[in-house]
Amino acid sequence: MAHVYRLIAAVLLWSVSLYAAAVIQPVVRYKYYSFEGTASEIVAQAQANQPTISCGGGVTKALNWYSKNPTSSGVEIWHSRDACPGYGPYDGFQFSAGAIGTGCPANSSLSGGSCACNTGFTEINGACEARNENRDRCASFAVSQTLPGxxxxxxxxxxxxxxxxxxxxxxxxxxxxxxxxxxxxxxxxxxxxxxxxxxxxxxxxxxxxxxxxxxxxxVGPNNSPPKVPEKEKCPNGYTGTVNGVEVCINKVPNSGADGGSDETETNDGTETTTRRIDRSTNCEGDKCTTTTTTTTTRRNNSTGATTTTTTTSTSTTSKPGFCQENPSSKLCKDGKDDGSAFGGSCGAGFTCEGDAIQCAMAQEQHRRACKLFDDQTPESQLYDAEKSKTGKRTADLPGNETIAFGQSMYDSSNALGPGTCISDLPVDVLGQTVSLPISQICPHLATLRLALLAFGALMWVLIVFRG
Structure with missing residues (x-):
């Protein structure tokens, strides 16, 4: 919603500024000896004539000129200066310039009771300044890039x-x-x-x-927006190809559980001893914990009596150290060299090695891709027949119609119907009639109407030319 408000505000301000910029009111012009122009131009000429003042001892201070008390008969020209050594800030009256009538600001000409900027100049804040292509391009950019998209x-x-x-x-x-x-x-x-x-x-x-x-x-590396790097295609695995389509397969997890068992049996003639060692390793983060359980069973060869003892020990080591000692553990695999692989095509079939569940998923994806792209259906045959055609393909669609858009088709009439604006409202107060001047809003409504018409025109252009 914030973007919508920004769009409406930008277009309305732009439209109103265009409407306001079309009119530059004539201004009073003054003359002092050879100085002639508006109050601001007289000030500029005074500044150019005397930019500084001497404080003595080789010290100078800048003079800041300005106009004061401008009227239709004359204007006072004052200046201020920074404090000279040993003195405070100073403002002083310099001269008066008499009015010589009304006229247009510099670089503009009278046109129908108002002023218009001469060719090569642009109206900015009531003055006509030399046209600046860079400024105009960025001004247009600000408006166009605030539209949708x-x-x-x-x-x-x-x-x-x-x-x-x-x-x-x-x-x-x-x-x-x-x-x-x-x-x-x-x-x-x-x-x-x-x-x-x-x-x-x-x-x-x-x-x-x-x-x-x-x-x-x-535009350069130091003043361009720092873009976010593209995401990895398979951050948790690696890529493979099925029927020409690139898909992802996850790596074997780098944390989880792994283990194994060893069992040995010895017989000294009197007693048979069976020793079973079970190992279970669990890795979390960069640490691996291995739990070893040893079960010893002794059986008397003469009586058959047995005794069993169990001991358990736990050791913790870093994951790199564990993997160095146990390179074949699945906890140390990255999924690229553990035998996991898949591939194939619709014609040659599908092969997969590794996790059974992931193979089943990949095979189902392969089957659906083949059915979608290789099996002949009425839809696929229509696509094959039409995809290579070029040129204009919509001319013979039923219901096609060409409409010539002219000014007569653009309705700019009053949406509230013909008539004058609202009138003042008479109200009886204590036996007297008081008129509420609500008609004063009418000029502002007229300006708002122009702004809304401009907004509608912009949206029309956007819809027609963007398709």
């Missing part, structure tokens, strides 16, 4: 611990992949898996002044 409404997973507000350079606005626009990362979640496996989740957004300030940047 755009880069600024997607969730991202970045490698490592990425701080909230981190800035990167995102490509897509320029023809060159080495150039992009500045974006900020809004951090949502940090998943700490340890080391390089840590992941930060969040979204990207552009600065609020992306339509007025050049946001272009150079």
């Amino acid at each position: 755009g880069a600024l409404v997607q969730d991202y997973r970045l490698q490592g611990n990425v701080s909230d507000g981190a800035q990167f350079c995102m490509p897509g606005a320029f023809d060159s992949a080495s150039k992009g626009c500045k974006v900020s990362f809004s951090r949502d979640t940090f998943l700490d898996y340890g080391g390089a496996a840590s992941v930060t989740e969040g979204t990207f957004s552009m600065a609020g002044d992306s339509s007025t300030v050049d946001q272009s940047c150079d």
Whole structure:
């Protein structure tokens, strides 16, 4: 839902800004000797003429010029300076510039009672500035990538611990992949898996002044979003191929239980001794614990009487040490050299060695793949007949119709019907009639109507041209 709100806000602000940018009101112009222009232009000329002031002793301080008390008859030009040594900060009146009438700001011309920027200039915050291709491209990028499916409404997973507000350079606005626009990362979640496996989740957004300030940047290893490495295909095993399809088979677990038994028998003529040794090893993490149980049975050869004794001992060692002494134990196998293997094709059959349950699963997968891809069915025959055809294949579909979209088909009429806006509401209060001026909302509703029409037009373009 946050993405939807962001989309609506971006499009409405963009639409309103376009509507507002179309009108630049004329401003009062002033003149002081050879200085002529708006109040801000007079200030700029004064700054260029005297940027600093001498404090004596070879010390100079910067002058910061500004206008004060502008009226239709004149404007005062003041300046402030940093404190000179031994003095405090200073603000002083310098001169007055008289009004010479109204006119358009620099780099603009009067057009129908308002001002429009000259060719090669763009309106920014009421002034006409030289057109900046980089700025315009990033401004368009900010709007286009906030539409559904755009880069600024997607969730991202970045490698490592990425701080909230981190800035990167995102490509897509320029023809060159080495150039992009500045974006900020809004951090949502940090998943700490340890080391390089840590992941930060969040979204990207552009600065609020992306339509007025050049946001272009150079894409590079130090300012590109750190992408999360692709996951291993078979993190718990290794790959195999069945009928040309790559599938995974799990490794033999690196922890669990393993064991074995040895039994010996000796006879000294009087007594027969049978000794059985049972060993059981359990590995957890990097440690292995081996339990050894020895059972000794003695039988008198003359009387047949028997006695049995049992002893148990336990030893713990590191897993590498255990595997070095017991290389054939299944606890030390990685699944690649324990005899596990499978493969085959629909024509040659299927073979599998190793765990019986996993072999049964792989064989069932093999059988289904063969039935799906090799057995002839009406559906597979239709697919084989159509897959190689080229060109336009939908022209003869029943119900096809070509519609010419013109302005007459776009309904921009008032959804509430014809008529004027709502009128003020008269209310009787203590015998007197008071008018509630609710009609003042009408100009704002008109502006909202333009914004909604612009939003509808954008969505129409998106639907038609994206298919």
